[in-house]
Amino acid sequence: MSKLLVTGRKKLSGEVSVQGAKNSALPILAAVLLTKGESVIYNCPALSDVEASVNILRYLGCKAERSGQTLVINTDGFNRSDIPDSLMCKTRSSIMFLGAVLARSGKAKLSFPGGCEIGLRPIDMHLDALSKLGAEINERHGCLECSAPYGLRGNKISLPFPSVGATEHIIIAACLSGGTTTLTNAAREPEIVDLADFLNACGAKIYGAGEGVIVIDGVSSLSGCAHSVIPDRIVAATFMSAAAATGSSIVLGDLVPAHLGAVIPLFEDAGCKIKTEKCKLKISAPKRLKPFRTVSTMPYPGFPTDAQAPVMAAACVAGGTSFFIENIFENRFRHTRELARMGAKIMTEGRVCVVEGRDRLYGAKVEATDLRGAAALVVAALCAEGQTTIGSLHYLERGYENLELSLSSLGADIKKI
Numbered sequence: 001m002s003k004l005l006v007t008g009r010k011k012l013s014g015e016v017s018v019q020g021a022k023n024s025a026l027p028i029l030a031a032v033l034l035t036k037g038e039s040v041i042y043n044c045p046a047l048s049d050v051e052a053s054v055n056i057l058r059y060l061g062c063k064a065e066r067s068g069q070t071l072v073i074n075t076d077g078f079n080r081s082d083i084p085d086s087l088m089c090k091t092r093s094s095i096m097f098l099g100a101v102l103a104r105s106g107k108a109k110l111s112f113p114g115g116c117e118i119g120l121r122p123i124d125m126h127l128d129a130l131s132k133l134g135a136e137i138n139e140r141h142g143c144l145e146c147s148a149p150y151g152l153r154g155n156k157i158s159l160p161f162p163s164v165g166a167t168e169h170i171i172i173a174a175c176l177s178g179g180t181t182t183l184t185n186a187a188r189e190p191e192i193v194d195l196a197d198f199l200n201a202c203g204a205k206i207y208g209a210g211e212g213v214i215v216i217d218g219v220s221s222l223s224g225c226a227h228s229v230i231p232d233r234i235v236a237a238t239f240m241s242a243a244a245a246t247g248s249s250i251v252l253g254d255l256v257p258a259h260l261g262a263v264i265p266l267f268e269d270a271g272c273k274i275k276t277e278k279c280k281l282k283i284s285a286p287k288r289l290k291p292f293r294t295v296s297t298m299p300y301p302g303f304p305t306d307a308q309a310p311v312m313a314a315a316c317v318a319g320g321t322s323f324f325i326e327n328i329f330e331n332r333f334r335h336t337r338e339l340a341r342m343g344a345k346i347m348t349e350g351r352v353c354v355v356e357g358r359d360r361l362y363g364a365k366v367e368a369t370d371l372r373g374a375a376a377l378v379v380a381a382l383c384a385e386g387q388t389t390i391g392s393l394h395y396l397e398r399g400y401e402n403l404e405l406s407l408s409s410l411g412a413d414i415k416k417i
C-alpha cells in the first residue's frame with residue numbers, strides 16, 4: 001500500500017492547473033449510456049472513481065478508451081442490463097446507472113450501493129423518483145430489480161432535500177421518457193448544469209439546470225457528442241487551503257471562480273488576499289491565518305460540504321477559534337481524530353466542530369478515513385513541523401489526480417513511497 005511522505009513548513013509558490021471535476025464526470029459517464037454512437041469527454045480526470053464508471057460502461061458492452069484526459073466512448077455495443085456487485089460497490093455514484101440502463105433497455109438489475117465513510121448515503125429519493133417515472137422496483141437481498149416495460153413516463157417530482165445525486169439521476173432517467181418531468185427543489189450545483197449541458201448537446205431538452213425547478217421534455221433518442229468537463233471546484237478549494245495553511249501565495253489556473261462564491265469570502269475573512277480573473281485565481285495568505293468565521297456546509301450556492309475537511313485543516317493553525325457545522329452528512333468529522341494526532345485542538349459535538357488554532361502542528365503517522373479527510377491530512381502535513389506519513393491513500397486517489405505531483409511542483413516536499 002503506497003503512502004505519502006511529507007516534510008512540512010515549506011512555502012508554496014507558482015501556478016497549478018485544476019483538474020476536471022470528478023462529480024461532473026461521474027454523472028456524465030452514466031448519462032453517456034442514454035446516447036447512441038460515440039461521445040468524446042475532454043478534461044476527464046484519471047481517478048479510481050472515474051475508472052470504476054468506465055469499467056461499468058465496458059461491462060455493459062460499450063467501448064471506452066482513455067488517452068490522457070480524454071475519454072472516447074461508443075455505446076453501440078450496449079447489450080446488458082445488469083451490473084454486478086463487484087462493479088457497483090466501487091463508488092456511490094454508480095447508482096446513477098440504474099436510471100440510465102432502465103431508460104435504454106426497460107429493465108435493470110444491480111446491487112444496492114452501500115453506505116460509505118461519511119454516512120449511510122440512502123437512496124430513497126432516487127428510488128421514489130424512479131417509481132414516479134413509472135419504474136417498478138423490487139429490492140431483494142441487497143439487489144435492486146427494476147423494470148419499466150412500457151418505458152418511463154414524465155411526472156411532477158418534488159425532492160424533500162435538494163439531493164445532488166437524486167437531481168442528476170432524475171435528469172438522466174427523464175431524458176428519454178415519454179412526456180414532461182418537472183422537478184422542484186432540485187439541487188443547483190454546477191455539476192448538474194454540466195450534466196444538462198452535455199445531455200442537451202446530445203439532443204435532450206432540459207431547461208432550468210442550476211435553478212430550483214428543472215423541466216425535462218422527454219425525447220425519443222440521443223446521439224453522442226463532444227463535451228469538456230468543468231473544473232473541480234473542490235480540488236481548487238483544497239489548493240486554496242494548502243496555500244492558506246502554509247502562508248503561501250499561489251495561482252490556480254483553469255478554474256471557474258464563480259463556482260467558489262461561498263468559499264472565497266471565507267478565505268478573505270481569514271486574511272487571505274484573493275484576486276480572480278477569467279479562469280484564474282491568485283491566493284496570497286498571511287503569515288498567520290485569522291480564524292474562519294462559522295463554516296456552515298449547505299447545498300450550492302452555500303459552502304460545499306466537500307471542502308469542509310481541507311478548510312478545517314487550515315483552521316487548525318489559525319490564530320483563534322473556528323467553528324464548523326456539517327449540515328449535509330451525519331458522519332463527516334472522522335478526519336478530526338487524525339488531525340488531533342498532529343496536535344490539532346478540535347472538539348466535536350454532533351454536527352458542530354470547534355477548532356482552536358495552534359501555533360503549529362507536528363508530523364505524525366496518520367491514516368486517511370475518507371476522500372476529503374485524506375485531503376485534509378495532506379493540507380495539515382504541509383504546514384506541520386517535521387515529517388508526516390499518510391496511509392490509506394486509496395481514499396485520496398478517488399478524487400485527486402496526482403495531488404503529490406501538483407504540490408511538489410509548487411515547492412512542497414511531498415512524495416509517494
Ligand code: EPZ
Binds near residue numbers: 124126164330399
Ligand atoms: C454528491 O453526493 C457528491 N458526490 C458528494 O461528493 C457531495 O458531498 C454531495 O453530493 C453533496 O454535495 C458525487 O457527486 C458523486 P446528496 P450525493 O444526495 O449525491 C441524503 C465527494 O467527496 N440523501 O446531495 O450522494 C444524503 O445521505 C463526494 O466528492 C438521502 O437521504 O449527495 C446526504 O445526507 C462525497 N436520500 C444528503 O441527502 C437520498 O436518496 C445530501 O446527499 C439521497 C441523499
